[in-house]
Amino acid sequence: MSSNPSLIAVAVVEHRGQFLVGVRPPGVPLAGYSEFPGGKVEAGERPADAAARECLEETGLAVEVVGEFPDRIQQYAHGRLRLRFFQCRVHNGQPAPRAPFRWVARDQLAALRFPAGNDRLLAMLQRSPQDSE
Secondary structure (H helix, E strand, O other), rough: OOOEEEEEEEEEEEOOHHHHHHHEOOEEEEEEEEEEOOOOOOOOOOOOHHHHHHHHHHHOOOEEEEEOOOOEEEEOOOOOEEEEEEEEEOOOOOOOOOOOOOOEEEEHHHHHOHHEEEEEEEHHHHHHOOOOO
């Protein structure tokens, strides 16, 4: 096992107290778990740019990065990951995301099953609203 974790950029997209959340598909690690859009950072790519790119690819929504949450190194059965969480906003309004992504209210996040690497982030999101609209 490599000691260097894979770098994963995650777009935490919030709009009026709702977050963009999907479900991991069958046949991939952590299938069935809820997730924020994101994926591997490509060589030479800035992590913030990767978060926005992955969000567009996975959900069809263009976002801008407006901040960053604390990162996390997490060991899973499929590997060691460094998760970089970026606070994002949609560019225009609140268009419908591509399935399986949907908007989830802040107070519904706790009812979803996310991978362990998201625990600290979820605790932060549930106790401190970032969006006062």
